[in-house]
Amino acid sequence: QVQLVESGGGLVQSGGSLRLSCAASAFTSSRYAMSWYRQAPGKERELVARITNAGGSTNYADSVKGRFTISRDNAKNEVYLQMNSLKPEDTAVYYCNARNLPYNYWGQGTQVTVSS
Numbered sequence: 001q002v003q004l005v006e007s008g009g010g011l012v013q014s015g016g017s018l019r020l021s022c023a024a025s026a027f028t029s030s031r032y033a034m035s036w037y038r039q040a041p042g043k044e045r046e047l048v049a050r051i052t053n054a055g056g057s058t059n060y061a062d063s064v065k066g067r068f069t070i071s072r073d074n075a076k077n078e079v080y081l082q083m084n085s086l087k088p089e090d091t092a093v094y095y096c097n098a099r100n101l102p103y104n105y106w107g108q109g110t111q112v113t114v115s116s
Contacts, residue, residue, distance in 0.1 A: 002026045002105055004096045009110030012086055016114070020081040022096030022107060030054075030074035032100040036081045038092035038112075045095070049081060053100070063089075086114045 008020040020036065035050040049060045049070035058070055067086075072079040079096065091114050096107040 004098060004105055004107035006094065006096050006107045006110040009094060009112045011113045011115065014086060014088055014114055014116050016086050017082070017084045018086065018112060020083065020094055020096075020110060020112075022079045022081075024077045024079075024098060024105075027098070027103075027105070029072075029077045029079070029098055032098040032103070032105075034070075034072055034079040035097040035099065036070060036079075037095045037097055038090075039095070039109075040089075040092040043092075048094070051079065083112070086112075088114045088116045090114050 003025045005023045012018055031053055033052050036048040037045050038048050039045040047061060048064055049068055051058045051070045051072055055072050067084050069082040093109040093111050095109045098105040
């Protein structure tokens with residue numbers, strides 16, 4: 001059964017850091033572009049960061065550029081999101097996504113709450 005399992009969320013003060021992890025199972029994630037999305041209450045899900053299958057290219061939402069870093073370890077079938085200088089507006093449920101159309105997989109999400 002294909003699974004993406006996120007971990008590393010939690011409560012942090014403004015200016016703090018968190019590192020999210022996403023573990024993939026039952027498929028070879030190295031063949032997929034991997035992304036992190038987030039969804040805040042009352043808002044649409046938005047792309048935060050994406051990394052290509054080989055890890056050679058990344059892109060970020062303007063709101064997180066310079067603060068967040070996406071990376072992957074294909075040997076471990078994992079992808080990470082290092083989040084620094086967190087702001088209250090970063091509060092959301094963060095979702096891991098794997099895409100290699102027509103295949104598109106989602107994790108269950110992990111809550112990140114940044115207090116002011």
